[in-house]
Amino acid sequence: MHEIVIVGSLNMDLVVQVNDMPLPGETIPGGDLQTICGGKGANQAVAAGRIAGKAAMVGRVGNDAFGTRLLESLNHAHVDTAYVSRDTAATGTAVILVDSRGENSIVISPGANGQVTEIDLDAADGVLKNARFVLTQFELPMPVIQALIKRMHSFEGKLILNPAPYRPIAPEFLAMVDFFVPNETEAEKFSGVHVADMDSAQQACRVLLDMGIQNVIVTLGAKGALLANPHGIQHIPGVKVNPVDTTAAGDTFIGAFAAAMVRKFSLEDAVCYANCAGAIAVTRFGAQTSIPAAEEVDALYARQ
Numbered sequence: 001m002h003e004i005v006i007v008g009s010l011n012m013d014l015v016v017q018v019n020d021m022p023l024p025g026e027t028i029p030g031g032d033l034q035t036i037c038g039g040k041g042a043n044q045a046v047a048a049g050r051i052a053g054k055a056a057m058v059g060r061v062g063n064d065a066f067g068t069r070l071l072e073s074l075n076h077a078h079v080d081t082a083y084v085s086r087d088t089a090a091t092g093t094a095v096i097l098v099d100s101r102g103e104n105s106i107v108i109s110p111g112a113n114g115q116v117t118e119i120d121l122d123a124a125d126g127v128l129k130n131a132r133f134v135l136t137q138f139e140l141p142m143p144v145i146q147a148l149i150k151r152m153h154s155f156e157g158k159l160i161l162n163p164a165p166y167r168p169i170a171p172e173f174l175a176m177v178d179f180f181v182p183n184e185t186e187a188e189k190f191s192g193v194h195v196a197d198m199d200s201a202q203q204a205c206r207v208l209l210d211m212g213i214q215n216v217i218v219t220l221g222a223k224g225a226l227l228a229n230p231h232g233i234q235h236i237p238g239v240k241v242n243p244v245d246t247t248a249a250g251d252t253f254i255g256a257f258a259a260a261m262v263r264k265f266s267l268e269d270a271v272c273y274a275n276c277a278g279a280i281a282v283t284r285f286g287a288q289t290s291i292p293a294a295e296e297v298d299a300l301y302a303r304q
């Protein structure tokens, strides 16, 4: 059985480095095209697998070379791919530009991710029922995400929802979420509070808690994260690093958070540990290529 299960997207990232992002209508030169394993779901699975030593992934890839590479990358990170099926649609892809400041801009072509249905949840029902933490994001069809939220509400395990990229969802589903992990932009969109500083981020947390969410963790990039629940709101500071590429930093944070919870860290310590994992990811290029091993995160965490 698996303590951490990820239901989500698998993408091959088609990445080009640029000095500055192109303006509308502009053509600019870039570096060599690189294909790097990614997808928010698969990135979170790799982070959980590398750090906790074990995880399982539920999703779909195409019957193509990208799909094979993504499965190999997951297996290499100790992720069970028995619940990832091969679809007639092509493997999902993400077209990514990374600028000289490490910021990215991403366009997704969902491919096989868009074919995931409740049938995939039924096939994985046993592992979902027995998981301690189930992670999902917003790169699968919304009916599947809603069905997963409902299903997890009747199971023992906790659901960690990373609402990225932003899409609206009925409040009744948010009220069933155990851990809601948006970034600042997503927190603003879900709460309706303009997040401009720490005070407004805290205000957004209060609105989200009032919707019935058990725990809210707003990731703040270099500033760390806010942890909010009915006991209060805490700022857990980030780790200062020189950014190379922020791609998958949030995914690494979430996978590491789940791994730390399984390792019986307190909530505050798990967020601090996740900050360390995310900070390391930011210093490296690419999605799954940037996700650290447990020993690396442990070492940085010990210095905090």
Ligand code: RIB
Pocket (backbone or CB within 6 Å): 009, 011, 012, 013, 037, 038, 039, 040, 041, 043, 093, 094, 106, 108, 139, 247, 248, 249, 251, 287
């Ligand atoms: O969060 C980063 C990920 O978003 C990339 O790997 C890309 O595939 C998109 O899903």
